[in-house]
Amino acid sequence: MTQVLHMTAxxxAxxxAxxxAxxxxxxxxxxxxxxxxxxxxEPCLEAHLHLLVAQAAALETLDSFVMRLAQLxxxxxLFCTGRATPLAIDTTFCxxxxxxxxxxSRTLAQCTPGTRLYLAGDEAFLxxxxxxxxxxxxxxxxxxxxxxxxxxxxxxxxxxxxxVYSASDEVxxxxxxxxxxxxxxxxxxxxxxxxxxxxxxxxxxxxxA
Ligand SMILES: [Zn+2]
Numbered sequence: 525m526t527q528v529l530h531m532t533a534x535x536x537a538x539x540x541a542x543x544x545a546x547x548x549x550x551x552x553x554x555x556x557x558x559x560x561x562x563x564x565x566e567p568c569l570e571a572h573l574h575l576l577v578a579q580a581a582a583l584e585t586l587d588s589f590v591m592r593l594a595q596l597x598x599x600x601x602l603f604c605t606g607r608a609t610p611l612a613i614d615t616t617f618c619x620x621x622x623x624x625x626x627x628x629s630r631t632l633a634q635c636t637p638g639t640r641l642y643l644a645g646d647e648a649f650l651x652x653x654x655x656x657x658x659x660x661x662x663x664x665x666x667x668x669x670x671x672x673x674x675x676x677x678x679x680x681x682x683x684x685x686x687x688v689y690s691a692s693d694e695v696x697x698x699x700x701x702x703x704x705x706x707x708x709x710x711x712x713x714x715x716x717x718x719x720x721x722x723x724x725x726x727x728x729x730x731x732x733a
Contacts, residue, residue, distance in 0.1 A: 560708050565642045565670050566590050570640035572598050573678055576613075577628055579645035579654050580606030582672040586644055603628055621649065625656055632660035646673035648688045651715025677716035678706055686716045694722050
């Protein structure tokens with residue numbers, strides 16, 4: 525089952541939206557600092573090639589979508605982490621996300637216009653692959669993404685490093701150890717939420733100090 529999500533700053537990630545899935549997956553304009561918006565994955569019937577990129581955990585929720593891709597006339601390929609049972613479409617298993625990213629880059633470099641990319645995974649994964657696809661020349665409207673899982677990337681304004689954490693309003697920076705409050709401010713460029721010091725009176729206080 526794929527969840528329909530339209531996240532906004534005021535909505536928790538788990539709240540399903542009432543918007544129909546026919547809404548565009550990506551807003552037409554650049555929202556560098558707004559909360560990301562997502563939609564359920566829907567096959568694009570005009571595409572000449574369908575590429576589905578998923579984390580292993582997300583793949584478990586995509587059975588019906590994979591079957592729909594398999595029934596289309598245009599070819600479909602799946603790239604995923606971990607190992608799974610053989611699927612209905614041409615599948616490339618990658619041992620980790622770095623290998624997956626490299627494999628996707630190689631594939632996108634050879635793709636012609638009319639390629640449609642579908643992403644499923646946690647938010648950190650989605651935006652890493654989204655960035656990679658954009659660098660490879662795909663337009664925003666050629667990329668659909670749906671979040672599955674709760675991991676998300678947080679950018680620490682103190683040490684300028686991004687790490688992945690389980691969803692929480694506060695996290696401890698994995699590098700500088702400052703306790704961070706995660707703001708409703710998302711950078712698509714970095715694929716991360718903004719983390720600022722949780723204790724304004726002690727802006728550089730380490731969490732364990
Ligand atoms: Zn930090």
